[in-house]
Amino acid sequence: MTIQGKTWKFGDHINTDLILPGPVMLMPYDEQPRHVFAANRPGWVDEVGAGDVLIAGRNFGTGSGRPAARSLKVLGLSCLVAESINGLFFRNCVNYGFYAMECPGVSEAFEEGDVAEVDFAAFTVRNARTGQTLQGRTFPDMLLKIIEAGGIYPLMEAEGMLADPNPETA
């Protein structure tokens, strides 16, 4: 699986309250992604396009177990590449089916707007403008298969493991 997309750059320690603020979690589920980065980069949700790639620094997604990775996926981002990713956030990326990779050096290798080519077979990231290729950290096929399936729910649906969603708490 290779992803190609225009990059947006963010710094270190981007936390889940910036991606999905507490008060926003109380709004209807479909409206929540509209508020991503409202506190640190207002208006960004109107600029980001389908297939774009998020490039970030250390410790991306630090914070809560809330469905912040889902918000990024619903906005149309194709993947996340960060210097390091908080463990809980990475689990949510996998289980919501959002491609994510840790890649030391990625912040320095990209200027915002560069096109990235992210290869989830070789776990490499290439900057199309500079031609530089970086080696990311690998993870096992078992996790890649969950992402490829679109997350854990499609897999559970296929196995008939899930009850119908509760309309009272939708």
Add this chain to the structure above:
Amino acid sequence: MGMTMIEKILARSAGLPGVAPGDVVTVNVGTAVVIDQNFMHNRMREPKRVWDADKVVIMLDHIAPADTPMRANIHKAARKFAEKQGIGKFHDVNGGLGICHQLVADYGYALPGSVLACVDSHTCSAGAFNCAARGIGHPEMAWVLATGRTWFPVVETVRYEFVSELPRVLNGKDVILHIANTYGDHAMQNVEFGGPGVAGMSMNMRRTIATMCAEISTEFAVFEADERCIEHVRSQNPDAVFEPQAADPDAVYADVRTVDLGALEPLVAFPDTVVRNSRPVSEAADVRIDQAFIGSCANGTLDDFEVAATVLKGRKIAAGTRLIVTPGSQAVLLEATRRGYVETLLEAGAVVTNSTCGACCGYSNGVLGAGEVCITASTRNFKGRMGSPEASIYLASPATVAASAVRGSIADPREMM
């Protein structure tokens, strides 16, 4: 090759003779903790069948009692799920109410040597009990409830050796702020705590430190299980069978770091991040505050009520400042009432609330407005965490927060204890 504490717990839970950094292992989950948030917007799709109802606990905590019809429906859904699946351990809006991690401690649900999972990021709190506990996502919880299993990466471990004794006025919060300040985040690392300084730490203090490991992004954070830890679990959960895990003498660590508890001083984390962002309380002195908050899964314990009451005895909250105190559980509130701490707080002008996550996550009981300044003994100081993104949140120990409430500006608790 020897294994660290966390490697031994993971190996045991995976049914493997050994694990090493770089592995990804599938483990059996010992305890699954379900909370009200799981049911909000059906974030956690309900599995048709739970793998083992005896290993599941359900708790209403993020907003309880309900504040809106939406939240009431969330609570209703949780009750219905418990009934349908035959889950007996249900903490409803009654005497058993509390913040999930406090209840996990109060009721001895965290078993030494086992794996515990919950969707809240501060689940690492149960690491105080030698339990490999961590936050997982909502879809993952559906999978855990259906299968009783999940996967974990085995990452390198940093060991912290605690030596000497923490001065009386200091809290686990000061210890973790020191670690966050000195060593930064621990993304993709496990942390284990041991050494002679652990013996002098109450279980509440250990839990504050373990809880705050979410803020340094550890994969897992666990304490050694000593007599005090084992006694606590046995007394709260007499039927439980468990096997604590100690590190092998030849365990391999990424680093071993000594923390001299006696040399620490009260610290304050400045707004927006916990990592490498604290200074000695003297450097924050005179920051005027609108609100002071003591509560959350990190600092809603009986120890925290005691220290707040010690500071506030015979004193009053400064005019123009409000102090809100939220207990970790209704059981903590009851005991704090019996011991007279609540009376002292109320006489000083504090507002004591029901047990819930409340102000810590900006949901209720002390949400901040634009331009307001808060000093909080809770878990996080992220921008917008407690309400308006234009509010400023300083993070400190309960003693520092209580002293600041008296002064109306950030104050050194050593001047009042």
